[in-house]
Amino acid sequence: MARDSLPRYSLPRYSAMELTRRLLTGDRRAIARLITIIENDGAEAQEALAALYPHTGQAHIVGVTGAPGTGKSTLVNELAKAYRKRDRTVGIIAVDPSSPFSGGALLGDRIRMRDLSGDPGIFIRSMATRGSLGGLARATADAVKVLDAAGYQTIIVETVGAGQSEVDIARAAHTTIVVEAPGLGDEIQAFKAGITEIADIFVVNKADREGADRTAMALQMILDLNHSSHLSSQAPEWRPPICKTIALHGEGVGAVIEAIEEHAAYLRESGNFQRRERERVEGELRSIITQEMTRSFFERLDEAQFDSLVDSIIRRELDPYSAAVLLLKG
């Protein structure tokens, strides 16, 4: 979609540097535009991130993930309200899937966050997954950097929990909350999703519903198993607490905030903060290199040679692996 030609108000005329300067003075339009620039991943994105980066690293980043319908957005809404009562500013990135068919997206998380409107201490941004392989984690992490540089003290990233991209997003968070709700299948479902290993805190939401105790018990069992396996990213000295909430009525949310604070304190005191930070930066650097190398390879690709190799592969004269080696050699 040709948005380059879009006539916009004066903001896009500003360079990434100028937008960053404005962001640091608290200009909310500059925050919004910088996130757009980063999402669109154009030439300016890199410039913007370079300018922003020295101002990042201040916020505590909380990832919230879980199956659709567990009440993530409602919980995020309540967490943000509770943080505001404690005088902490909150940035929220709410990620919803893009349609694989149209590339469009319906982003509805704001519906449950209407209480937060009108508070300058809160900034909410909806992001679509846009189907880019592995790019989502990067775009989300970069959007977090914008809010971090803008001075938001707690940044909450909300994603639908179903697989690798969510795990990657969680890696960028300091504290990851996995939200479950009763009646969404047994603990095997939770195993399958593979998101129990990444939880620093579990929330059993909709705790007034039948089966909430059973869900909590199933999680206890999973934790017992995780602690005897090496796969878990949880350090042995941190056993994720299980908090029961009724987010719709704000019940139990205080305990979740306390659990987040405890986890943050644990990270600092145990030295795990540095370890995680190093892992995160390593992963980020690797993924940027992978993406940039892929991009530059395809930019230099000889289309004619590519097409003729495809023909050879179809005729079974060549296998795809050998063809790839040929192309990579240039």
Added chain:
Amino acid sequence: MPEKKIRVLIAKPGLDGHDRGAKVVARALRDAGMEVIYTGIRQTPEMIVEAALQEDVDVVGLSILSGAHTTLFPRIVNLLKENGLDDVLVVAGGIIPDEDVPTLNEMGIRGIFGPGTSTQDIVQFIREEVNE
């Protein structure tokens, strides 16, 4: 890879609670490849403009059935201007009498889509206006 999308905020200002039309339009725009931020019913002008600003949208779509458009639309358009969002395309739908259309057009609401409009017309209008 660079990927640019038209971002649209769909909101219902005022107190009527019927959002079927807004949802149909939201769905049609999504199916046309746009990113639609849906805010739901009972939005104040302030809430709508704040969301438009944070989401950095290209288009704000308003739906109203209560007849309050002559009060609420000017407030929204003015607030958008005050916040420097005067280049955001504003379109509207719902029950809007023909005699109000010229006033709303003058105010800067260029696309007004009443009952019976085909969603394809809305998609096309937005694409043309945003890409012009």
